[in-house]
Amino acid sequence: MTQTSTATRTGWWPLVAACTGAFMLLVDVTIVMVALPDIIDDLHMSFTGTQWLLDGYALALAALLLAAGSFADHAGQRKVYLWALIVFALASLACGLAPSGGVLLAARVVQGAGGAAMMATTLALVSATYHGRQRGIAFGVWGGVSGAAAAVAPVLGGLLTEHLHWRAIFLVNLPISLGAVWLTLRTVEESRRPGKGRLDWAGMVTFTVAAGALTYGLIEVGQHGWTSARTLVPLAAAAVALAVFGVIETRGDHPMLDLRLFANRSFSGIMTGAMLLVPAAFACLAFTSLWLQQDLRLGPVMAGLALSPMALASLVTSVAAARFLPGLSPRAAIGGGLLLIGAGAFLQGTLDADSSWTALVPGLIVTGVGVGLSIPSLSSAAMSYAPQHRAGMAAGTVNTLRQLGYALGVAVFGILYQDGLAPYAALDDVYRASAVTGLAAGLLVLATVRPARAA
Numbered sequence: 001m002t003q004t005s006t007a008t009r010t011g012w013w014p015l016v017a018a019c020t021g022a023f024m025l026l027v028d029v030t031i032v033m034v035a036l037p038d039i040i041d042d043l044h045m046s047f048t049g050t051q052w053l054l055d056g057y058a059l060a061l062a063a064l065l066l067a068a069g070s071f072a073d074h075a076g077q078r079k080v081y082l083w084a085l086i087v088f089a090l091a092s093l094a095c096g097l098a099p100s101g102g103v104l105l106a107a108r109v110v111q112g113a114g115g116a117a118m119m120a121t122t123l124a125l126v127s128a129t130y131h132g133r134q135r136g137i138a139f140g141v142w143g144g145v146s147g148a149a150a151a152v153a154p155v156l157g158g159l160l161t162e163h164l165h166w167r168a169i170f171l172v173n174l175p176i177s178l179g180a181v182w183l184t185l186r187t188v189e190e191s192r193r194p195g196k197g198r199l200d201w202a203g204m205v206t207f208t209v210a211a212g213a214l215t216y217g218l219i220e221v222g223q224h225g226w227t228s229a230r231t232l233v234p235l236a237a238a239a240v241a242l243a244v245f246g247v248i249e250t251r252g253d254h255p256m257l258d259l260r261l262f263a264n265r266s267f268s269g270i271m272t273g274a275m276l277l278v279p280a281a282f283a284c285l286a287f288t289s290l291w292l293q294q295d296l297r298l299g300p301v302m303a304g305l306a307l308s309p310m311a312l313a314s315l316v317t318s319v320a321a322a323r324f325l326p327g328l329s330p331r332a333a334i335g336g337g338l339l340l341i342g343a344g345a346f347l348q349g350t351l352d353a354d355s356s357w358t359a360l361v362p363g364l365i366v367t368g369v370g371v372g373l374s375i376p377s378l379s380s381a382a383m384s385y386a387p388q389h390r391a392g393m394a395a396g397t398v399n400t401l402r403q404l405g406y407a408l409g410v411a412v413f414g415i416l417y418q419d420g421l422a423p424y425a426a427l428d429d430v431y432r433a434s435a436v437t438g439l440a441a442g443l444l445v446l447a448t449v450r451p452a453r454a455a
Helices: 003-010 013-030 033-043 047-075 077-097 101-129 133-163 173-187 201-224 229-251 259-263 265-295 300-324 330-348 357-384 388-417 423-448
Strands: none
Touching: 013 047, 013 077, 013 101, 013 133, 013 173, 033 047, 033 101, 033 133, 033 265, 033 300, 047 077, 047 101, 047 201, 047 388, 077 101, 077 173, 101 133, 101 388, 133 300, 201 229, 201 388, 229 259, 259 265, 259 388, 265 300, 265 330, 265 357, 265 388, 265 423, 300 357, 330 357, 330 423, 357 388, 388 423
């Protein structure tokens, strides 16, 4: 049975199977935010543990995404996707039943590993199943589902936490995963791309060590300062691991990441924008959720609703831009979007002791417009500035850097949030740092990305 006839026979069900996994793994990036206060109280977690609850998942996604994609090329996209769903479900069960913070953190890392394999295979399965006009529609639906995940996550997390328990935000993944497994077995054909070379284990290990050590060192700064051995040792280890990773990827025959791609000025600009966009727009939301619930005493549902204007503005903007601005260049979409994200963060960084949640709304909307303009263009822009045979690597690198940017953003902004100021003042500092990040990234993209080449 050919892949083309598979699409004819099963219709859009393979797309549903792939989108179900993508939706679930992307929801789990941020669904935890509104449940943080309840988790902290129930499991007696420290502020550092809270940061790792967010970063462990994102780091596993970032560290394993490229390697998972390479492995799936050999073992089969469908097989890897099915195993990833099972790993994700079991890890979600462990999260939901975790008796302590340590167990929860470990399960989140395993959950992120399963999520990395899911993210690496869903688009590949869609691409292998659909062709021509159907493929364009399928990619559009996949992108819309990804955007919907960001919109739904805070509210869904609030509803489950407030009306059931924080453990429900993880346990809800079990029936969804089982449904995705059943649908995949019934409707999705196997797909593999042989001849892609050996798996780059050395690159994967050194990249993981570099990303993990850097994040650990930055998180430890908040408690122990910049001169502590608990900060300096992991930061030094990160520098060494990153240097070794560079040597391995430069000299290897089958690199996980071909560093020669970054010789293209436009490609480097896109990648830098991708890495800085996520901390500028999203990393600050975890601390906003703490302020909303611990200081303003909002419930989880209300806290989720208070954060939703950004996601809703992003959805509306992405749909409107696709319909009315189809020829918008990557330079304009990503650079302009980042400038709007920076402006939105600046508007949010004006809180005082009398501020309510409504003070965030204008800035959230402006940020959401920027997100809706920029994120849909990232993967296609990266692929357009890379050689054809490296297009898949370019798209995977974008997602890797986005997750790494989120993990590093949570670590860095956590230093600002626990600096002893009043919570609203500390949150102002976080948003000002987000504003600087977004504005600098936007200007960098506008300065480096060639305007003539469309995504």
